[in-house]
Amino acid sequence: MQDLKIYxxxxxxxxxxxPINSQHVKMYVCGPTVYGEGHLxxxxxxxxxxxxxxxxxxxxxxxxxxxxxxxxxxxLNDADDGGDKIGEKAKSLQLEPMEVAHYYTKKYHDSMQKLxxxxxxxxxxxxxxxxxxxxxxxxIIDNGFGYEVxxxxxxxxxxxxxxxxxxxxxxxxxxxxxxxxxELDGQSDKKNQVDFALxxxxxxxxxxxxPSPWGDxxxxxxxxxxxxxxxxxxxxxxxxxxxxxxxxxHHEAEIAQCCAANNNKGANYWxxxxxxxxxxxxxxKSLGNFITLDQFFNGTHSKLNQAYHPMxxxxxxxxxxxxxxxxxxxxxxxxxxxxxxRLFNAIKVLNELIPKKQxxxxxxxxxxxxxxxxxxxxxxxxxxxxxxxxVKIINSAKEGSYDLKLEDIDNLKQMFHKYTxxxxxxxxxxxxxxxSDLDGLMNLILDIRNKSKENKDWATxxxxxxxxxxxxxxxxxxxxxxxxxYKN
Numbered sequence: 001m002q003d004l005k006i007y008x009x010x011x012x013x014x015x016x017x018x019p020i021n022s023q024h025v026k027m028y029v030c031g032p033t034v035y036g037e038g039h040l041x042x043x044x045x046x047x048x049x050x051x052x053x054x055x056x057x058x059x060x061x062x063x064x065x066x067x068x069x070x071x072x073x074x075x076l077n078d079a080d081d082g083g084d085k086i087g088e089k090a091k092s093l094q095l096e097p098m099e100v101a102h103y104y105t106k107k108y109h110d111s112m113q114k115l116x117x118x119x120x121x122x123x124x125x126x127x128x129x130x131x132x133x134x135x136x137x138x139x140i141i142d143n144g145f146g147y148e149v150x151x152x153x154x155x156x157x158x159x160x161x162x163x164x165x166x167x168x169x170x171x172x173x174x175x176x177x178x179x180x181x182x183e184l185d186g187q188s189d190k191k192n193q194v195d196f197a198l199x200x201x202x203x204x205x206x207x208x209x210x211p212s213p214w215g216d217x218x219x220x221x222x223x224x225x226x227x228x229x230x231x232x233x234x235x236x237x238x239x240x241x242x243x244x245x246x247x248x249x250h251h252e253a254e255i256a257q258c259c260a261a262n263n264n265k266g267a268n269y270w271x272x273x274x275x276x277x278x279x280x281x282x283x284x285k286s287l288g289n290f291i292t293l294d295q296f297f298n299g300t301h302s303k304l305n306q307a308y309h310p311m312x313x314x315x316x317x318x319x320x321x322x323x324x325x326x327x328x329x330x331x332x333x334x335x336x337x338x339x340x341x342r343l344f345n346a347i348k349v350l351n352e353l354i355p356k357k358q359x360x361x362x363x364x365x366x367x368x369x370x371x372x373x374x375x376x377x378x379x380x381x382x383x384x385x386x387x388x389x390x391v392k393i394i395n396s397a398k399e400g401s402y403d404l405k406l407e408d409i410d411n412l413k414q415m416f417h418k419y420t421x422x423x424x425x426x427x428x429x430x431x432x433x434x435x436s437d438l439d440g441l442m443n444l445i446l447d448i449r450n451k452s453k454e455n456k457d458w459a460t461x462x463x464x465x466x467x468x469x470x471x472x473x474x475x476x477x478x479x480x481x482x483x484x485x486y487k488n
Contacts, residue, residue: 030242034104037292067120071101114310126224145260149189151201151215170248222253240267346391356403
């Protein structure tokens with residue numbers, strides 16, 4: 001078997017992947033901050049590391065995959081001051097912050113299900129690990145790298161850099177960072193503006209707060225991932241992933257926190273997917289240029305010419321290497337839709353081919369080329385290019401231009417299933433149990449139930465609820481109408 005090589009942001013080069021334990025892989029990926037609708041930028045890391053998760057399992061590893069939910073501590077503009085993103089959303093909607101977090105977490109999960117993203121092994125929530133974060137802060141302070149001022153605790157980057165390298169991941173030099181922030185000196189409690197918050201004192205109007213040895217407050221955004229990765233994966237683990245926009249300051253701070261608390265950088269391999277752009281500009285909530293995943297699925301955004309099946313979105317993202325930028329356009333999505341249909345049509349043709357006595361092509365060549373590309377830092381576009389070469393051959397075999405013996409047809413079936421279904425997580429657009437069909441069916445059932453209630457036919461309404469409950473589907477009646485969801 002070929003060695004799997006992955007690009008390690010920490011070293012700046014591709015490395016042969018060697019897990020700490022030869023049979024087990026421990027992986028942590030930064031999940032969403034749940035204060036708004038999920039968009040295409042959220043889909044890319046989810047799908048990127050879903051591919052890695054699937055491929056590692058295919059290679060025979062037992063994988064513990066941890067992907068967090070951030071529901072506290074992520075302040076506006078990714079800063080150390082200002083409002084909490086979820087808290088500010090809660091104020092604007094006149095809701096409790098946890099109502100906002102719960103609602104958007106469910107929306108995120110629904111989108112991931114539609115995109116066929118497998119559930120992580122563990123999905124810890126930041127607000128559920130306040131104790132672990134406080135204990136990590138204590139260790140950082142005891143080791144001389146944290147200091148408390150007026151109820152807030154900051155990480156002393158300058159002191160840390162005396163014995164470590166703050167900038168080891170992002171390649172930034174502390175001197176440059178100090179020069180860029182010098183004009184702000186004296187405007188906060190920090191010793192230096194490069195220092196970052198481990199714990200923030202809660203102002204009177206701050207909704208989300210917890211007691212701590214330093215007073216009521218809330219944890220810093222960077223701290224949560226260090227605390228939760230250490231809790232579930234240990235002080236040293238294999239892979240840490242996330243979007244390239246997290247390299248600095250989030251992941252740089254994570255490494256510093258782990259080294260300051262545990263004298264260990266945390267992960268051995270740091271992997272980062274690149275950004276999605278619209279007209280060359282990064283897609284994101286803060287820029288206001290994002291299209292939500294629901295809008296993609298329903299076609300309800302002004303930039304969209306049509307609705308797109310979740311599998312088209314998934315296939316679109318796989319057409320670019322995860323470390324490359326990918327620019328959104330309707331033309332690109334429509335081309336992806338045609339490509340996906342062509343791929344699954346070829347699989348259908350393959351299943352109907354009549355074997356010949358001999359083959360006129362070497363199928364093993366394509367098998368090895370696909371494996372080679374996948375082991376070269378998950379090069380999904382190269383794998384797809386080889387699969388589409390085979391699509392041409394399969395269609396030509398149907399027309400009699402190529403011969404394929406039974407053994408090669410079977411090998412091709414296994415190969416297409418391995419990549420399209422098992423590793424890439426794709427399925428046909430007309431697959432009977434796709435989510436959009438299920439949504440339509442459930443809406444019809446709810447309409448029938450609502451009509452029964454309007455006609456005071458309570459027996460039928462209750463019967464529908466009971467039967468759905470037996471199928472692990474629960475109905476919730478709200479002032480905005482009936483809603484359905486899978487039971488936990």
